Amino acid sequence: MLPGRPTRRDGARVIVPRFEDPAPARGAFITFEGGEGAGKSTQVARLAATLRARSGRGACVTREPGGSPRAEEIRAALLDGVAKPYGPFAEALLFSAARIDHLDRLIRPALQRGETVLCDRFIDSTRAYQGAAGGLDPGVIAALERVVVGPTRPDLTLILDLPPEAGLARATARGAGQKADRFEAEALGFHVRLRDAFLAIARAEPARCAVIDAGRDPDAVEAAIRDAVASRLPDLLPELPPGEGIRGDAA
Numbered sequence: 347m348l349p350g351r352p353t354r355r356d357g358a359r360v361i362v363p364r365f366e367d368p369a370p371a372r373g374a375f376i377t378f379e380g381g382e383g384a385g386k387s388t389q390v391a392r393l394a395a396t397l398r399a400r401s402g403r404g405a406c407v408t409r410e411p412g413g414s415p416r417a418e419e420i421r422a423a424l425l426d427g428v429a430k431p432y433g434p435f436a437e438a439l440l441f442s443a444a445r446i447d448h449l450d451r452l453i454r455p456a457l458q459r460g461e462t463v464l465c466d467r468f469i470d471s472t473r474a475y476q477g478a479a480g481g482l483d484p485g486v487i488a489a490l491e492r493v494v495v496g497p498t499r500p501d502l503t504l505i506l507d508l509p510p511e512a513g514l515a516r517a518t519a520r521g522a523g524q525k526a527d528r529f530e531a532e533a534l535g536f537h538v539r540l541r542d543a544f545l546a547i548a549r550a551e552p553a554r555c556a557v558i559d560a561g562r563d564p565d566a567v568e569a570a571i572r573d574a575v576a577s578r579l580p581d582l583l584p585e586l587p588p589g590e591g592i593r594g595d596a597a
C-alpha cells in the first residue's frame with residue numbers, strides 16, 4: 347500500500363486525488379474568462395508577449411478544454427457536440443477529465459518552474475456553461491472543483507465582458523463559412539445567462555476576479571488588462587521608468 351492511500355476491504359488500491367506538490371508552486375496562474383468571441387485568445391497572446399518582455403519569467407500560454415494532447419482529444423469531441431445528448435453533467439465530467447490531464451501535465455509543472463501560466467478558460471467556464479446556463483447543480487460543480495482542481499486555483503481571473511450579440515458576431519465573422527460549434531450554436535438566451543453568470547462570479551470573488559470591458563478596440567482592452575495585472579500582481583509587471591513601454595513592448 348502506498349503511504350496515505352486507503353485500500354478497499356478486498357485489498358484493491360483506491361485511487362484518490364493527491365495534491366501534495368513535490369515543491370510549492372512559485373509561478374502565477376492567470377485565467378481569462380467570458381462569453382464566445384469576447385477576445386480572450388487575442389488578449390492572452392498580447393499579455394504573454396508583455397510578460398515575457400517585462401517580467402523576466404517564462405509565460406506559458408494554454409487553453410481549456412485542451413492544453414495537453416489527451417485534453418485536446420477530449421476538446422475535439424466536446425466541441426463536436428458528441429457529449430451533448432448526455433446532458434450537462436456528462437459534459438462537465440468530460441471537461442473535468444480534460445482538466446485533470448491538463449493540470450497534471452502542463453499547469454502544475456509550469457507553476458512549479460516559476461512560470462506565469464495564462465489559461466484561456468478554466469473552472470469559471472464550467473460554472474457558467476454547465477452550471478448557470480446548463481442547469482447543473484452548483485454543489486456538483488463545487489464537488490468536481492474540489493477533487494479535480496484542489497488547491498491549484500487562479501491567482502487572477504480576467505473576465506472579458508461584452509454583450510453576447512457582439513461576441514457571437516465576432517466569432518461568426520472570424521469563422522466565416524464554418525459551422526458554429528456545440529456552444530456557439532446555443533440560443534441567445536443561453537449566452538445572456540452566461541454573461542450574467544460570469545458577472546456574478548466576479549461579484550462573489552472580487553479579490554480573484556477583474557471585469558474588463560471587452561467591447562472596446564483591442565488596444566484599449568489590452569491596456570485595461572495590463573492595468574489589472576499591474577495592480578493585482580505587481581511583481582509581474584513592475585512599473586517602467588517614465589517614457590518607456592507605452593506600446594510596442596508587447597511585440
Ligand code: T5A
Binds near residue numbers: 388389
Ligand atoms: N467550455 C469550456 C465549457 O462549456 N465548459 C468548460 O469548462 C470550458 C473550459 C471552448 C468552448 O468550450 C466551452 C466554452 C466554449 O464554448 P473555444 O473555441 O475555445 O471553445 O471558444 P472561445 O473560448 O469562446 O473562443 P473564441 O475564439 O470563440 O473566443 P475568444 O478567444 O474570446 O475571442 P478571439 O480572441 O478568438 O476573438 C474572436 C474574433 O474577434 C476579434 C478577433 O480578431 C477574432 O476575429 N477580436 C476583436 N474584434 C473587435 N474588437 C476587439 N476588442 C476584438 N478582440 C478580438
